[in-house]
Each structure stands twice: as structure tokens, then as C-alpha cells.
Amino acid sequence: MTTTPPAEIGMPLEEVDTPALLVDLDAFERNLDRMATALEGSPVRLRPHSKTHKCAVIGRMQIARGAVGVCCQKVGEAEAMVDGGIDDVLVSNEVVGARKLDRLAALSRRARVAVCVDDPGQVAAIDAAAARFDTTLSVLVEINNGAGRCGVEPGRPAVDLARRIADAPRLRFGGLQAYQGRAQHIRDHAERRAAIDHAVALTRDTVEQLAAAGLECEIVGGAGTGTFRFEAASGVFNELQAGSYVFMDADYGRNLDAGGGPFSEFEHSLFVYATVMSKPDSGRAYLDAGLKAFSVDQGMPLVADFDGITVTRASDEHANLDLGGAGANIAVGDKIRLVPGHCDPTVNLYDWYVGIRNGRVESLWPIAARGAAR
């Protein structure tokens, strides 16, 4: 069931029903602009990750500012993006299973579609799906450049797999997927850079081995919000896949910049809006938003707009507030904004973004790929 929107266009913020997922449109647009400015004049393309926002409206705004398309993590996300008007999608992930591969091949008949592999056995499966739909698919080799998750090892194993793709009748070798996910949240700037220096070296060596074997990489893709400037300057990567920069979750705010201060290149623009539903005493209160309204995998959300109030715990439908000395400022019925610890899984809990500007609802955008885990 898609839920009804929690607001109407034109409504003052205070009337938005809760829990709701708010986008501060000014902050959000500044984030989009900052990324576009950061890459201005660079040969490196931006292909932002739509797993963050799951919303083709936002994807099209990114493309309008220069992005070449979007990344997706699931076929269902790719379908939602293409249905929403985006014609170039890279599934930056392995896709396993004939039903999913059929959907991917079908999608490639109406958009530019690429996908990743890290297993020789999967090349034939993707080729067979492409044949069933009389199409061709671009396939990237995912390499493990330090994250230690999926991906073949850099160098020779990557070349062998790329050769197998190039030899498949319905497939085109599309390049390398080289995302160092573990590096994104390394707090210290120098350590984070060192992790990417290592990833870049492995990736560069693999690109060179591929070239020596006559295999050119149309895409060398990777990078997230925590490291994109390093990959952009690498001379090896030509596509950046940052996603979180549009919203900036609380966890990214704990990264440090080169000067040791908090990473502040982007602003928090996504908020969970919640109502104080109980205040048993002056020191504590409870919100009508809990584990089903925000993800806690990267810690509790932060309270915006009030100093000294913290979320100490969450249960299914409650967040526990420690009011500190601010108890007098909070009453039952008040609505407050929370900054999610981790935006991506939080967004996946909602059907609608409520866009706010100048204290008023300006947009209601469907989160069309909410729940699109297949």
C-alpha cells in the first residue's frame, strides 16, 4: 500500500502531519549546485547514486546540473528511474537470477543500461538474458580495490573477466566498477585519503593491464560523498557515484576535513518531522517516530533546531528524548525535525518527500523506488 501524502502543497510546515520526510529545498539545491561547481571544468563525469533518493524527480534535477545519468543498486531502482524519464542507468552492483536479468534486459530496450559482474559464471547468464530480449548490455567488472566486499581482485583476474565479457555475443565490456565503500566513513582526512590513494593505485594498474590487452574502459566508476574529491583528482576515475551529498546524513557529518574540523561541504537537507506525543516530566519526552521512521544503523538521529536535546533510544514507534535543560521549550503537540543517522535506509521507509521552502510546502515528490529491493 502506498501511503497518502502527509501534506498538501501550500500548507505551512507546522501543519504537515508526522512522521514525514522533509526536504529543505534551499539547502538541497545548494548541495546539488555545490557538487556541480566542484566538478566544473573537470573531465570527470558525475553519475550520482539514486539508492540515496530513489526518486526520478531528484535524478532529473541532478542531470539538469550536468550528471550523465544515475547509478542504481537494484533492477527495481533502475526501472523506477527509467520510468521517471532517466535514460542512462548503471546498476553498480551484481544482479543474480534469471527473473531479474530478464527485467534488466527488457529495460535496456528503452534506456542505456549497464550492470556489474564479479563472477565468470554470471557472464553467460547475462548474455542469455540479452539474447532473449534481442538486446545488448554493457557490463562492468567490479574490482575489490580495498573495501573487501564484492569484486574480483584487481589486475589479472579483472582482465580475465573483462575478456570473457568482451567475447560474449550480446555483451559489451563497459569498464570498471571500483567503489571503495569502506573508505567513505573513515573519520580522519589523511587516513581516508590514504585508503583512496591505495584504491586508485590498484585501479590504475588494472586499467593499464586492460589497455595492454586491448580492452578499453569506457567507465572507471567509483567514489562516494566522503572521498569524491580524491577520485576526481586521480586521473584514473572518470565517473563519480556519490549519492549522499544531496541530503548529508548525520554520520557523514562526523567525518573530518583536512583541517580537522567536521566535514561541512554539504548541508543537512533531509529531516524526519515528528510530533512530541508524550512528556511525562520536564526531563524527557517521546516522539511519534521510531524504528519505522528512521534507520538507526549509524546511530540515533540528531535533533535539529534545539540545542541540548538528544535522542537516546528508539523503539518501533517512539523516539526517547533527553530534554537536558531545554524541557521548558518542549510541549506535547510540538513538532521537531530530526537529522537521520543514515539517509539511504531512512528514505526507504517513506513514500513521499515533502519539499519545504520559506516555511511552506512547495513539492510532494513520490519515492517511486521505495521498497524496490529486487
Add this chain to the structure above:
Amino acid sequence: MTTTPPAEIGMPLEEVDTPALLVDLDAFERNLDRMATALEGSPVRLRPHSKTHKCAVIGRMQIARGAVGVCCQKVGEAEAMVDGGIDDVLVSNEVVGARKLDRLAALSRRARVAVCVDDPGQVAAIDAAAARFDTTLSVLVEINNGAGRCGVEPGRPAVDLARRIADAPRLRFGGLQAYQGRAQHIRDHAERRAAIDHAVALTRDTVEQLAAAGLECEIVGGAGTGTFRFEAASGVFNELQAGSYVFMDADYGRNLDAGGGPFSEFEHSLFVYATVMSKPDSGRAYLDAGLKAFSVDQGMPLVADFDGITVTRASDEHANLDLGGAGANIAVGDKIRLVPGHCDPTVNLYDWYVGIRNGRVESLWPIAARGAAR
């Protein structure tokens, strides 16, 4: 967007697309039967919590086995249950905000509806909503009997609030909401019992003070899967609100019974079905299900069916498997079942239950209250 179902009726389990939320129908029905048997001949009624399953089909199965209705945590859940044919719902939670109270009052015109308060100011708000819809609402006083979350203090504050409800033109005093949520997951049996003994004493005293004031409690409700036998035997509680017993998540399996063994009165009947999408070496593999396919607030899911394989970490769309010595048994494309750490927020990520019996899909039930957080 409601996602399409990941299966068709009659399909073998192995063909179900992933991630999917499976219900082992035999185990699930045994859980329903065990709870019905446990309360047979008892004067205590069962009003199971639908926040666990969010599915009126399951609620009606509980009612068919003797339950008097269901609990809900949100108005949206109550609407979904009534729309699905259930005519007696208790929102075992505070509801704050005129829009939500209007929906609750409207719902009471077609079903028996009750709600909780713990704040005197809210009594007038609920009464006003009832007046707008020319209806009456049953209102329970939530007391803090040890959980330290919402609720007024037991005794006199509860009596004062009950009096205010009874005096409101459109409201009926419905009794006490007395759920000791913190006690449910206390591992040691004796400690868990002690927490409920304390909760029962506070509740009993409040019931007696209310009676002395001429205020009868139609409902004295509380209890969860971890403690329901204590409340059932208390002589004070007359309604039990257990929900998780239908599915039994991994976390409840860490509770201990009176003999010190694992709490095993109910079986795991809910599983996340996932595909091995990458196996870079013999020691580790990755599933196509991550933070958007299961909740990790109570820890990582357990791997069913395989000994020695553990989920060590999850990211948005991946679960990392440590294969231990079982690497030879796992290949890319294999599908495996996970027991969620916490069922309730996991269920909220899906639109469909895929019911399995004898290795085949027997049912597809919509999770109609998925996302119904308002």
C-alpha cells in the same frame, strides 16, 4: 509505490525472487495455536498486537482462534485493520494532532475503537474530535508501570486522568494501558518475572484506587511475548497484547526460560529470503539483502538451514556472510533464509508476505499497513 509480489501461488520456494519475506505457514499456525492453547480456559483475553504483522489477514486468523480484536500503534494501522475486516481495535498508544484524531473518530463510526492518553491536555482534543464526528471514543489511561517511557504515574495521577476522561461528554473511560516494554527482553527468567511482579503490583493498586473512585476498568491491558504468562496469571490484567509470538524473532530467542534454556515456546516462522550474489573466495559471500531488507536494531539476522555461517555486517543492499567451514556448500545464485533480529521493523520494509507450505507458495498476503506510520 507498492511493489509487485516476488512470487506466484504454486511456485516452488526456490523460484521465489529475492529479497522476499517468507512465512513458514506450518510453523506460523503452530505459533497461533500455541498461544490459543496457552490461554484456553483463562479469563484473560488475547488482543494481539498488529504492529508486528501489519496484515488484517493475520489479524483475522488470530481472531478466528479466540482473540477479541487487535492492538495497533498508529491510526494508519487501525484503518488498515478495519478496512481488512476487523471490528475491534485498540490503539495502545497516544495519538496527538487534530488530523490523526479526526481519522480516529471517523474510524469509530464503523468499528469499536479505543485509544490511550497520558496527558490531561489531550482529553479535550480527543473529545473535540469525537464531537466533530458525532461519535464516542473509549479512552484508556496509560500508566508507567516500570518501563519508564510514556504513561502517567500509577495511583493518584492515573485516577485524576481517568476522572477527566469519564467527565468528557464524548469519551468513555476504557481502562488501563499497562505495558512493561522494557521487561520483554530481560534475558533471565527470574529477573523478567520480578519486573512484571513489580508492574502487576503497581497496576493492581491503580485498578483498586480507580474502583474506589467509582471508575471500572473494562480493559487492563499489557504484556508482550516475553512475559505474557506472568500477566495472564496476575489476576489483574484481563487483556494480553503479545504480537511477536506469531513470528518469533532472533532477539526473543535469546531470552531464557525458567530452566535457563533458550525461550522456545514459539518457533521462528518469518524469514528473509536472499540470494548469494557474490562469493569472492571460499570464506566469504554476499547476499542481495541488506539494511533495506532487514532491521539491524537488535543485531544481525541469523542464517537458517546452515550451521557455521554468520552474517557479520550489513550495508544498504548487501549482507556479508562469514562462511566458516561451510564455504563448499554455498555458490553464487543459491538462496538462503535469514531469521530477522527484530521482526516488526523488518516487516515494515515489505509489501507482501509469501506463505510457504511443503516447499511451495501457498499464499500472498498484502502487508496493508506497511509504512502506515501516521
